[in-house]
Amino acid sequence: MPDSMTADTESNCFGCAPRNPIGLRLDFERHGDVFTTRVKLGADYESFPGVVHGGIVASILDETLAQAVYRSGRVSAFTTGLRIRYARPMETGTEHTAWAEIVKRDEISVRATGRLETGDGETVAVADGTFYLLTDEALGQNSQRIPAELIKVLRSANGSAPQGD
């Protein structure tokens, strides 16, 4: 869940909530059409010794793509498809940069692409994702499947500026 919820609500998002003690606590910046974050993780997130778990790498990229989707259109979205391709291990204790940008957008969905890189610009993993836009209309159509309280929060987040922008 992008930090569309942090402005007026207590988000506990694993990816971006600043107060989730076990979360990634990613903080994003916008550079034109590209959204970036820097991340350095320790042994709590390992798979093999010294290597960040591949699922965590996927989470970093999912969050980065989702942030690009939300911040570029001010509409929250659910991930409906995510393809990760790994090129090399993400090492623990080393700063990396993740970035994402929008590839295609229509009224229903957005496609985004992104990449996680080492400090030297070497590719660690590449992501392509599809996101279902939670517009007011989509929320109305899916009101039976999404908790009412979440719909209320998402409606209030649509159109608002996230913190840091």
Next chain:
Amino acid sequence: MDIRARVCAIISKQLSVPEGELAPDQHFRALPNVDSMRILQIILETEKAFDIEIDDDATFRLQTIGEFQDLVERLCRQGAAT
């Protein structure tokens, strides 16, 4: 430029190897400057150039340039048929 030549051009660019030095029976692992990152870059560039999707296992299943060219040709034909 046909599909096979375009694939060679992508490999040439990513590995900084002249196209004239690339042949279908050459193994990827024997090419200069090859590592997993560059192989991934070749796949991404190829997907973009031909608007196709290459399976993840291509990274370790494909042995030669010719096999990769065959795969791209097959995917392009499938795409054209749908």
